[in-house]
Amino acid sequence: MNSKRFLVTIVALILLTSIMAGCSSKNNEAGNNAGDSGKKEKVAIKVWLTPQWKGVLDATEPGADYDSFFKHAAEKFTAQYSKYDAKVDVEVIAGDQRDQLLNVNLSSGTPPDVIFESVFALGDYVHRGALAPLTDIVDDASKKDIAQSYWDSVTFGKDVYFYPFQNNPGTLVYNADMFKAAGLEKFVGGDTEIKTWTLAEYEEILKGLKDNLPKDKYSNAYPMALYAMNNQGDTWNLAYLRMFGNKFFDDQGNIVLDDANGVKAAAWLKKIKDAGYTNPGPESVSSNDVNGMFQNQQLAISFTNPVLFNNTKADMESGKLKKFDARLANIPSESGDPLSFTYVTGAGVFNTKDEKRMEVAKDFVKFFSTDPELVKSSKNAIPVRSSVAEEFKSEKPLFAAYDANSKYLFNFTGNVPGYSQLREVLYPELQALYMGASTPERAVKEYQTKGNKVIQTNKANSVIYGNQ
Amino acid sequence: MRLRNQSTREGLTGYLFILPQMLIFLIFLVYPIIEGIRLSLYQINYQNEKFVGLANYTTLFNDPVFFKALTNTVVFVVFIVILTVGFALFVASAVFDKNAKYVSFIRGTYYVPVMVSMVVMSMVWSFLLNPANGLISYFSQEMGLGTVNLLGKTQTVLPVIIFVTFATNVGQAIILYIAAMIGVPKDLFEAAEVDGASRWQVIRKILIPSVKSSTIYITIINIIAVLKIFVVIQLLTGGGPNNASVTLMYYLYNNAFKYNQLGVASAVGVIMFLITLLLSVPQLRSLIKEK
Numbered sequence: 001m002n003s004k005r006f007l008v009t010i011v012a013l014i015l016l017t018s019i020m021a022g023c024s025s026k027n028n029e030a031g032n033n034a035g036d037s038g039k040k041e042k043v044a045i046k047v048w049l050t051p052q053w054k055g056v057l058d059a060t061e062p063g064a065d066y067d068s069f070f071k072h073a074a075e076k077f078t079a080q081y082s083k084y085d086a087k088v089d090v091e092v093i094a095g096d097q098r099d100q101l102l103n104v105n106l107s108s109g110t111p112p113d114v115i116f117e118s119v120f121a122l123g124d125y126v127h128r129g130a131l132a133p134l135t136d137i138v139d140d141a142s143k144k145d146i147a148q149s150y151w152d153s154v155t156f157g158k159d160v161y162f163y164p165f166q167n168n169p170g171t172l173v174y175n176a177d178m179f180k181a182a183g184l185e186k187f188v189g190g191d192t193e194i195k196t197w198t199l200a201e202y203e204e205i206l207k208g209l210k211d212n213l214p215k216d217k218y219s220n221a222y223p224m225a226l227y228a229m230n231n232q233g234d235t236w237n238l239a240y241l242r243m244f245g246n247k248f249f250d251d252q253g254n255i256v257l258d259d260a261n262g263v264k265a266a267a268w269l270k271k272i273k274d275a276g277y278t279n280p281g282p283e284s285v286s287s288n289d290v291n292g293m294f295q296n297q298q299l300a301i302s303f304t305n306p307v308l309f310n311n312t313k314a315d316m317e318s319g320k321l322k323k324f325d326a327r328l329a330n331i332p333s334e335s336g337d338p339l340s341f342t343y344v345t346g347a348g349v350f351n352t353k354d355e356k357r358m359e360v361a362k363d364f365v366k367f368f369s370t371d372p373e374l375v376k377s378s379k380n381a382i383p384v385r386s387s388v389a390e391e392f393k394s395e396k397p398l399f400a401a402y403d404a405n406s407k408y409l410f411n412f413t414g415n416v417p418g419y420s421q422l423r424e425v426l427y428p429e430l431q432a433l434y435m436g437a438s439t440p441e442r443a444v445k446e447y448q449t450k451g452n453k454v455i456q457t458n459k460a461n462s463v464i465y466g467n468q
Numbered sequence: 469m470r471l472r473n474q475s476t477r478e479g480l481t482g483y484l485f486i487l488p489q490m491l492i493f494l495i496f497l498v499y500p501i502i503e504g505i506r507l508s509l510y511q512i513n514y515q516n517e518k519f520v521g522l523a524n525y526t527t528l529f530n531d532p533v534f535f536k537a538l539t540n541t542v543v544f545v546v547f548i549v550i551l552t553v554g555f556a557l558f559v560a561s562a563v564f565d566k567n568a569k570y571v572s573f574i575r576g577t578y579y580v581p582v583m584v585s586m587v588v589m590s591m592v593w594s595f596l597l598n599p600a601n602g603l604i605s606y607f608s609q610e611m612g613l614g615t616v617n618l619l620g621k622t623q624t625v626l627p628v629i630i631f632v633t634f635a636t637n638v639g640q641a642i643i644l645y646i647a648a649m650i651g652v653p654k655d656l657f658e659a660a661e662v663d664g665a666s667r668w669q670v671i672r673k674i675l676i677p678s679v680k681s682s683t684i685y686i687t688i689i690n691i692i693a694v695l696k697i698f699v700v701i702q703l704l705t706g707g708g709p710n711n712a713s714v715t716l717m718y719y720l721y722n723n724a725f726k727y728n729q730l731g732v733a734s735a736v737g738v739i740m741f742l743i744t745l746l747l748s749v750p751q752l753r754s755l756i757k758e759k
Contacts, residue, residue: 100725107512107730124728128513220609222600230706281599281617283709293601421727431709435620438710461513 040085043360045113047074047088050095052116052345053307053380059314066092069377070116073368086360099420106130111350113361118343119154119162120235120413125348126156127417129463132351132358133159137366145385149409153344156415157464162346163369166378169342169402169409170235173304173312175297176325178221179205182212182300188327192397194338194405195329199243202332206277209300218297225290225302226269226278228430231423233287236303237430238412239331239339241265241444249414254455258448266433266440273434283431295321304328305343306381306398328398330405340408345381417465418458425450501741507734524735533711534736537719543626544633544697544715545747549690551634552641553683560645561671565657575646578639586636590703593632597704619705622712629713632700637693641686648682649675684755691747695740716740 047070055064056072067090074088091112093101098121105111111130115122125131138160143151146164154162174195176188187205189195197205209223227233242248246261256262272278279285279299287303294302295312304312309328315321330338347365352358368374375385379392382402389399413419429447432438438446459465508525511518528534563574581589596603599617608616618624652675660670676683698717701707707714707722716736724733 099728103725103728103730128728220601220606229708279600280605280615281620284617284620284705285598285600286706289598289600296601298601418727424722424726427706428708428710431620435622435709437622461511 040083041356042087043084043356044087044089045357045361045364047090047114047116047364048093048101048112049090049116050093050098050118053377057377058380069374070368073371073374074364076371076374077364077367081360081363083363084356084360086364088364111352113352113357114347114349114365116165116345116347118168118345119164119348120343120419122162122348123156123413123415123419124417124421124458125350126161127458127462127464130351131161131348132362133161134163134349134362134365135159137163137362139370142370142385145387147384147386147406149406149411150344150384153342153411153413153415154346162344162348163365164344164346164384165369165375166346166381167342167344167384168305168307168381169340169405170239170303170305170331171340171405172301172329172331173294173309173326174301174329175294175299176327178209178213178218178297178300178324181214181217182209184208184212189329191325191327192401193328194398194401195327196336196338197329197332198336199332199334203272205301206272206275210275210277213300221298221300222279222293223277223300224272224279225294225299226273226282226434227285227287227290228282228427228434229284229286229289231427233303234423234426235341235343235412236287236331237426239341240269242339242410243268243332244334248410248412249416253414253416253459255448255451257444257451262444262448263440266444269430270433270440283434297322297324301329306402328401330408338405338408339410340405341410341412342382342406344384346384416455416458417462418454421454421458422451425454504734504737504741507731508738510731512730520731524729524731527732528735528739533714534719536711537714537716538739540626540712540714541695541697541716544630545691545694547630548634548637548694549687551630552638552690553686555634555638556641556645556686557676557683559642560649561675564646564649571646575639575643578642580639581636582639584636586699587703589632589636590700593700594704597628620709622709625705625709625713629697629700629704632704633694633697636700637690641690644682644686645679648679652678681755684751688748688751692744695744 049066049070051066053059053069054066055061055068057069058064061068070088070090074090078086078088095117098117102111102115102125106125122131135158150164150167151160154160154164171194179185179188184205187195187197187201206223213221213223228237238248241257241262242265244261244264246257246259246265248255248257250256273282279290279293290299290302291308293299295315309326312321312326316323316326330340333339347369349358349361349365352361375383375388376391378384378388379396382399383389383392389403393399416422426447429438429443429450432446433440433443509519509521511520511523559574559578563571594602597605597619599605599615599620605615605617608614618628656674656678657670660674665673696717697715698721701713701715701718702721705713707718717740720733720736720740723729723736
């Protein structure tokens, strides 16, 4: 018995000693590091981003990945940073898990310090007081270089909450080969042009595609993509609802879709669906589905943005997709002016209540959003900086076309509180409309009532509206 | 005195053995339940928590989508559990006394969908059912019947989800029933044979009563599983069309992670907990009584 006890004691002592030795060696290591970096205080920050572009400047670089740019920016930043001994951890999170991860981490007090993502998806976090204003890190040079419309989309109340980096304008994409096969050559635009059609022309195109597309070459193909299964890609649906001139939000940030023009737009959507101008069953088809159908040449007109468009072209080049002539067009409107919107992508800083970390986070955001070399990476989408767009205009001829569209940009979120919840209200109404369970009049009325209720509830809790 | 000391010591040893399990149970099950009940009485923002009494429950009871979710969940529970138990009983009683290789084959075939992730299963069904580019719609168009949109009609979306979930879950129940039926004493069947009982009588009078505890167990685990039905909804219908297939779990997820209404989401969680408790307690009681 005694010998057993003795053995247990020895084992326990060995374990204890090894744990203590492990801890002390770690401490020494930390101490040494502190000594090496000239006694600067260590501050570690965490950067999250959703997949945007691969590589630092280009996806063709060896080992290019979604975090390449930020890892490179972090290295460059820490090498020149004098205030603290900064460490930047970069993590790529899946776009569809963004809210889940952020909400869980915010609730448990462990949000990231910096987030890089499309601004429209993060507006709610501003209203909840989770993000810190960045107005103090915006300098005059950047204010001049980046157009006012981009600053408007990142400004909530009086403050700027995101540093704009690049943007992703939403347009239509069409299969020029299918147009030609249906005898619609006259509507095909140039390959570096974003073609603008009038609404009457657009309807003629849809009818032409429906009636004249050769069935032997394009079996089971439809003229236009329409979807409302979930909130994905809903910005195009929001744009369609503005086709007849409805302005969507009033000056107080309330939805005003329920007027003659809003009803007309809803009726138009129902009309083209019933006429067979769209894929069947839009109520249970997602934007992913229609994107796949367009790539498989089952749809002649679909939705796109520069990243999606470039990916489709790249897949054709690499042989993943059968080649066809894909070109861009604007969403038409009754007035003849194109309907244009964009997803501004940029960085925000979370209000972690740790002043040093927030200081480093802001310095890092300012660094990569203004460094002349690093901002060049924004060419992977559309740069928000005129200087970068100018520099790459010969390499990327579509930049000029997107730039020409920028005067038609509308702010699709209206920067209203509760936007993500608002998104959940739209697609059920569209589903009811397409299924025939609702009329255009009722659908817009219901959406407006439910949507405004969401906005009011969230206004009551918004720090921007001074209610907390 | 010494005897009492010894029994106390033995009891203490027993408690020490279950201590780790009790700690895990308290930390990971009891604490979240209590915290969930607490949160359901608060309005939670990033910066603060505000006690709002039963306001979250009032919000729920004023939301028609909540009642839709509640009704749908009940419909799913009733139909999927009845289908699963009924079909598993049927398959198991038909094959349990057959050749061992044949039984293994049947077991394996029905169990494969259980092993495949629900995400994969949902994607396969989505590929079949998609009205625009799904296989079913494609064949129906080829046959000149037009497009079929089973997920886009309020009348058909529930039966489709019931079938998909049932087809994925039933393997588990079949395995449990076959194991239970193989364990039923042989002399009962021999006696029934001597008495000239028919197959139907053997199933009704011997098999089904003998596997009663398995039936209760299968019913409880299926009720709990179906109450939590989520992946298939998220991937196949997104709660649509027009909220026709939204369930309590999907509603909870939307509130917690999309709308950031943690208080309301907790209130849904509390209601789901009560429903599970109400449905499970009588069955658990009968299970314990039997033992």
